[in-house]
Amino acid sequence: MRIGVIGTGAIGGTIAALLDRVGHLVEVTARGAQLEAIRADGLRLDGGWGTHTARVAAAETLRTGPELAFLCTKAQDAAAAIRANADLLDGITVVVVQNGLAGLREAQQLLPGSDCVGALALYAASFLSPGRVSVTTTANTYLGAGDGPPPAAAVEAARILDAAMPAFAIDNFTGAQWTKLIVNQINALPAITGLSAQEVIGDRRLRAVLTASLQEATRIGYARGVRYGSIQGLDDRLLRVVARAPRWAAQGVPLLMRRRMGSTPNPGSTLQSIRRGQLTEIDYLNGAVVDEARAAGQDAPINAALTALVHEVERTGAFLTPAEVAERMRPLIS
Numbered sequence: 001m002r003i004g005v006i007g008t009g010a011i012g013g014t015i016a017a018l019l020d021r022v023g024h025l026v027e028v029t030a031r032g033a034q035l036e037a038i039r040a041d042g043l044r045l046d047g048g049w050g051t052h053t054a055r056v057a058a059a060e061t062l063r064t065g066p067e068l069a070f071l072c073t074k075a076q077d078a079a080a081a082i083r084a085n086a087d088l089l090d091g092i093t094v095v096v097v098q099n100g101l102a103g104l105r106e107a108q109q110l111l112p113g114s115d116c117v118g119a120l121a122l123y124a125a126s127f128l129s130p131g132r133v134s135v136t137t138t139a140n141t142y143l144g145a146g147d148g149p150p151p152a153a154a155v156e157a158a159r160i161l162d163a164a165m166p167a168f169a170i171d172n173f174t175g176a177q178w179t180k181l182i183v184n185q186i187n188a189l190p191a192i193t194g195l196s197a198q199e200v201i202g203d204r205r206l207r208a209v210l211t212a213s214l215q216e217a218t219r220i221g222y223a224r225g226v227r228y229g230s231i232q233g234l235d236d237r238l239l240r241v242v243a244r245a246p247r248w249a250a251q252g253v254p255l256l257m258r259r260r261m262g263s264t265p266n267p268g269s270t271l272q273s274i275r276r277g278q279l280t281e282i283d284y285l286n287g288a289v290v291d292e293a294r295a296a297g298q299d300a301p302i303n304a305a306l307t308a309l310v311h312e313v314e315r316t317g318a319f320l321t322p323a324e325v326a327e328r329m330r331p332l333i334s
């Protein structure tokens with residue numbers, strides 16, 4: 001099958017390489033040094049799903065009409081990437097692989113003639129250097145749309161992807177997006193401190209901040225009437241308990257997340273942007289919680305403070321120590 005992958009970073013690179021490995025005709029979009037490296041040496045994948053070098057066609061935009069496409073940019077770049085490829089995306093299934101709440105909705109608005117479905121990647125991948133991507137944790141991908149059963153396009157896209165990596169179509173995709181937003185509470189603190197997700201969770205002070213922000217985000221979801229989807233060992237019933245639990249009990253969630261991540265250091269996708277000197281996706285992660293809180297007539301001060309700290313590091317390039325983070329967050333963490 002002819003498959004296009006737009007945005008060949010950590011996630012797009014993993015998807016493109018694995019779809020190539022199972023025999024699809026994969027075409028990717030990339031830019032600058034990444035484009036040069038893929039053209040010269042192929043797309044090189046290693047880590048949890050093995051090693052593979054994919055010799056794929058690469059250009060700044062798609063050149064041939066794919067039958068299926070994956071959009072794998074960060075949230076803030078998605079609209080520009082869709083517009084640049086809109087002609088060739090019209091009429092086909094476009095799988096939007098993105099964290100946050102906005103990606104699928106935005107793609108549906110920009111591509112009214114396409115079947116847009118969402119995908120939640122629960123595995124973790126790192127962009128190592130131009131042309132090189134590594135899978136640090138293996139896990140499922142979940143596809144769907146809306147709060148009912150998955151549309152036929154999601155079922156078919158999951159079937160195709162599942163031959164390359166574990167993928168499933170799910171009910172209540174909107175609820176699962178919210179559960180993933182709770183999991184992505186882990187992204188901010190690595191971006192603020194430069195530490196891996198595992199190191200953040202291992203630090204008692206940072207784990208307290210993470211637990212408090214995660215509980216705040218969970219409560220905002222309930223204030224918005226969310227029915228959380230069941231992924232990563234988290235579901236609506238458990239999160240209802242977590243939202244109101246004392247912090248010492250709720251910290252079981254970050255500890256569970258660390259166990260699932262395994263021991264290969266995971267910087268998270270937000271710290272990876274910082275390390276490359278790029279703007280982060282934080283307005284679509286903790287920032288989305290702040291927006292949802294506002295829509296519910298509430299505040300989310302912990303998520304707002306973490307969003308501001310990530311923007312501070314984007315501006316200054318200087319990471320904070322765990323002690324500095326604890327001090328800055330102390331007024332909000334009772």
Ligand SMILES: NC(=O)C1=CN([C@@H]2O[C@H](COP(=O)(O)OP(=O)(O)OC[C@H]3O[C@@H](n4cnc5c(N)ncnc54)[C@H](OP(=O)(O)O)[C@@H]3O)[C@@H](O)[C@H]2O)C=CC1
Binds near residue numbers: 075127272
């Ligand atoms: N990495 C991970 O472990 C996980 C990531 N995710 C989510 O997956 C999504 C992708 O993340 P990730 O792969 O880490 O991000 P990366 O930053 O590694 O990759 C994004 C890619 O998109 C490219 N891009 C940016 N703007 C455009 C554009 N206008 N047109 C075409 N390509 C563009 C970037 O190129 P350039 O560098 O040239 O700007 C980059 O190669 C995010 O929503 C993230 O939250 C979800 C689960 C795990």
Ligand SMILES: CC(C)(CO)C(=O)C(=O)O
Binds near residue numbers: 121122123124269
């Ligand atoms: C869950 C996590 C942290 C896995 O890497 C992720 O989704 C991300 O990096 O954006």
